[in-house]
Amino acid sequence: MNILTAPIIVAVLSAILATIIVIIDGIVNNYGEVTININGKKDLKVKGGSKLLTTLSEQKIFIPSACGGRGSCGMCKVKVISDVGPILPTEAPLLSKEEISKNIRLSCQIKIKSDIKIEIPEELFSVKKYKGKIVSIKDVTHDIKEVRIELPEEIEFKAGQYAQLIIPPYDKIKESVQRAYSIASKPSEKNIVEFLIRLVPKGIATTYVHTKLKENQNIDLIGPFGDFYVRETNADMICVAGGSGMAPIKSIIYDMYEKNIKDRNIWYFFGARSLKDLFYLEELRKIEKELPNFHFIPALSEPSPEDNWKGEVGLITDVLNKYLKENQNHKEGYLCGSPGMINACVNVMTKNGIKQEEIYYDNFA
Amino acid sequence: MIPNINPFILFFAAIFTSNILLANFLGMCSFISVSKDEKSSNGLGIAVTFVMTITTTINWFVYKYILVPFKLEYLKYIVFIIVIAAIVQILEMLIERVSINLYMALGIFLPLITVNCAILGVALFMQLRNYSLIQTIFYGTGSGLGWWLAIVLLSSIRKKVDKAPVPPALKGPGITLITIGFMAMAFIGFSGMLNVQ
DSSP states (O other), X not given: OHHHHHHHHHXXXXXXXXXXXXXXXXXXXXXXXXXXXXXXXXXXXXXXXXXXXXXXXXXXXXXXXXXXXXXXXXXXXXXXXXXXXXXXXXXXXXXXXXXXXXXXXXXXXXBOOSXXXXXXXXXXXXXXXXXXXXXXXXXXXXXXXXXXXXXXXXXXXXXXXXEEEEEOOBTTBOSOEEEEEEOOSOTTOTTEEEEEEEOOTTOHHHXXXXXXXXXXXXXXXXXXXXXXXXXXXXXXXXXXXXXXXHHHHHHHHHHHHHTTOOSSOEEEEEEESSGGGOOSHHHHHHHHHHSTTEXXXXXXSSOOGGXXXXXXXXXXXXXXXXXXXXXXXXXXXXXXXXXXXXXXXXXXXXXXXXXXXGEEEEXXX | OOOOOOHHHHHHHHHTTTOTTTTTOOSHHHHHHHXXXXXXXXXXXXXXXXXXXXXXXXXXXXXXXXXXXXXXXXXXXXXXXXXXXXXXXXXXXXHHHHOHHHHHHHTTHHHHGGGOHHHHHHHHHXXXXXXXXXXXXXXXXXXXXXXXXXHHHHHHHHHHHHHSOOOGGGXXXXXXXXXXXXXXXXXHGGGGTOOOO
């Protein structure tokens, strides 16, 4: 009997305190019904007291957020027109001075307490949550998997955009997480999205995809997001991507191939260390033959002797520099990869006369 | 046995002669990290005083009417901490509703009060020294005010020190710890007036 007294007393005391907290929370955090006005057009009646990001997602409006609302990725930026209080310490490091002056806030950090007016890009209205099913998982290199997911309904996206995979809790990971991956499939395949996912050591999502995910399994995703897509100009497109950065570029090239676009030059520089890091070579070379304005330039920085490599050798930035110097047409840059690679390529491009504002990239740091 | 001390003397002693920070060295981490500016120091000082007064009083009741009758005195550490955590949570909700500016000024330090050892320390001293309810309330409030006084003093001193030509190796935490040492020595001067244990 005595053994039970201590746990019971602690449990009862904790229960009483928890009840008091719940009651006070109910009274203090009751902000009643509030209205969210979006872009001056749409009014949403919601229950006040929660974060803007979660409230909007409950209303089926999905703001991109790679960290799922923990205030660490800084992607869920929203323009808030009404006063919601000063910038929070959790927001400050992720907002630039210019953004602060334009009333940009992190939607995962601000709480809705009264009627609020916000502005979000119109295309976010087409963002949906999909219940996908894995149709195939294939190894394309030793550390990159091609994952194809079938969707129950059609998805509309522009080649180059990305979606967020929702990784359920597994092993020691107790909460579900969201991670952004570029869509590698063509926009015309409306019931399929394909991703190229490279295994990141100790990465929560990539480890799950590489070790747990099996064919026929269900997985949820939210999308499409992003402003990385082909701009409608006549400039030569200079695409640079290595490894899993191939994904959006592949989508863009396959889309242009399908649409048989012949009046625009497309250069694709694919950087890798050795032959084992290259993939989709045959497919891309086949497109190169059929689409005369498409030029595919794979380059190896450290080819091993057994690779018997006859193509370009050297860092992708050096190869890029060489080709940019030869060709003086009006050019636009499309980059996908690590921040280091992007910075290096932007440098080379701007030095060769491509304007900074005409270089587009998705930076998944 | 309840010690025979006038609650007002206890109150005075808690602020000056047995200052929880400068005589007992409890609650140092938030003391050093928040004392960079006066505004947050004041905010945290108010919050600590408030939490200390309330939790010490509640813990007095919990100890006397729950732990002692059931002979569960050994559970005081866990029970006191549960009470402190709950009160801080409630306080956080109230401050957010009432004054968003204070809430913002306190930032992450408000939830951190939960693990501020000064709060637990005062509750444990109150129990150890067998204070009566009135003595407990005065002691809790006094300790809170003492903590508040110390952090505000330190933030003011740091403001001066920041502009002083401090050797580079001592900048930041180094000179702050030295400053705290001097402050503690200065507060020892008060102990000549009265000494309450």
